[in-house]
Amino acid sequence: MKFSDVIGQQELAARLRKGVREGRIPHGQLFLGEEGSGNLALALAYCAYIQCTNRLEHDSCGECPSCRKHLGMVHPDMHYSFPFPSNKADVATELYPEWRKEIPAQPYLNYEMWMQALNSENKQGNIPIKECHAILKNLSLKPFESEYKILLMWLPEFLGNEGNVLLKLIEEPPENTLFLLVAQNQDKILTTILSRVQLTRIPPIQNTAIAERLMGFGKTGAEDATRIAMMSAGNYLRALELAGNEENAYLEPFRNWMGFCFQKKLDKAVNWADDYAGVGREQLKGFFLYCLEIVRAVMVFPYMPEKSGLSKEEGDFVANFSKIVNHHNKGEKMYNWFNEAAYEVERNGNAKIILTDLSFKLARLLK
Template sequence: MQFKSIIGQQATKQRLITSVNENRVSHAQLFLGPEGSGSLALAVAYAQYLSCEDKQPDDSCGVCSSCRKYQKLMHPDLHFSYPTFGTPKEASIDFIEQWRDAFGTNPYLSLDIWRGYVDSGNKQANININECHQIIKKLSFKPFESVYKVLILWLPEYLDKQGNALLKVIEEPQPNTLFLLVAQNQDQILNTILSRTQLIKIPCLNYEDIKGELVSHHNQTDTAASEIAYLSNGNMTEALSMLQHDTKSYHALFVDWLRMCFSNKGLLVLPFVDQAAKMGRENQKNFLRYGTSFLRECCLILSGAEKIVKLPERELETARKMSAVMSIPQAQTLINELEKAHYHIERNANPKILFLDVSLQIIKVLNLKIVPAGNHYIPN
């Protein structure tokens, strides 16, 4: 994995390259970034750059013996640790082939995607004590080929108290041994481990980076890429997931839904409910997610912050018109209703009943001008 293969994150890439060139490589580092930010890919690219035999000013060479092995995740000095879902006797090495396949297919891995590769069902993810012992064993040896021996620990949030067994190897590692942790939630990491690492914060991807990737490498039209980039909210994992489902525009359908409810045309709402019920669960979730995002942009317009609205021009014009007949309390109420609907769709609620109920709630807010205050409804 080379830095140039990773979407965006230019500032983080430059920081990592500079730390190597200035010989300021910390032995224990925490790559902390939200899902879909590319933090795992950055850790692998960083390790490859460290081991590259012909480093370029801004990337690894990609052709030396070390780089070729890194690109296949088969370098003898590169080790991985990640959550597993089975018995306490299982270790990461038991699933290394699945891991290479999963990362090679999609460097923007999520735990749900990884779960699918190991056929774990609904078993709980964890990094067990046996895995901790395996980590200690791997890091006790000197580098075999490269200057550095590297262990990348993905999702240390799944280390329980047994993670304290790693404290000594993190604090006093063998020479030229690097411990790279890749996490999403700082609050769920053991404080004893957190305090012993150098923190590298990785932001979510920006709209333009995701849109550009979808157009140039995934054959998406400008319109489709714009909508997916907007819906993914900086999460490349989510954007790639959306590509597997219909790329139809949700804008027209959502606005028509609001207009039906605003005019209280109950007979027209019923065909919409039937249509939404047949969309499929993932498309229903994406549709509700789009509606939530669109209404948030309306709130920005109502608050006088139109300059930071990210909607395409056609959708922006619609948002302006919607904002003219809607207040911020109304928009916030609708957002809450859509978020609740999204939550229930994820838990297999009956879509026909759910969309009918949400339609009635939207009619109550837009047509009858009723918004909640505490547990009571009062006129706005």
């Protein structure tokens, strides 16, 4: 991974590169950014730049032996740790083949995508004590090829109290040893670890950068790319989901559903839920992400309608729907409900039950 592969984040990337060139590399760091911000992609590019033997001012060279090994994620001085289900492995190295397959294909992946790739069978991932001991062992060795050996731990939120065995390593690491955490939720990280690392906040990706990437991959035209980027709120994964929603395919079912609920036509709302539950998990995930963006647009519409990033058809619907939703601040409840529904679908919840339950709640709310 090179900095040129990272979507946006140019100002932050420049600061990171400058620190490396000037020899200012903190031994314990935390890259904190929300899902879809590219915190993992940025961390991978940063590590490749640190270990590049022919680094340029703006990027790693991509050609030296170190860069070629980073490309295949096989550098002997680059170690990875991540959550995994207990039924799949004892330590992360046993899952390196899957890691080397999934991360290059989608360095912006989230926890759910990773668990699905591991076929977790609905078991939760964590970073167990055996993995912590493996980290201690691996980082006690001298670097094989690079000046630095690096541990990149993705999602340290899944590291429980057993992570305290790593405290001394983080605080007083062996010479030329770097410890890099990549996280989404600061509140779920052990405070004893937080106090020992330097925090770098990764902001949401700029709209222009997301739009350029969507157009570069041929996913959308310029107008749609700009609209999707604005709706994605800096989340590249969300932008990809919305880009798959060709020709506003989610607008019509959403509009029909809201109409049934508002008019208290519960029989039609339930029938709609029964039918739409059959679209499949991935499409339903995209639908609920779309619901979130429409409700967000509804809530901000009275204040900045011209910046909603919606198509004309969506804009017309939002303008009318906002008169209902923004009365008595119903939008916040709807947003929370759709967010919970997306979470449940992500974890293989029953689609028919989720949609039917939402139909009754929305019918009571939209009056």
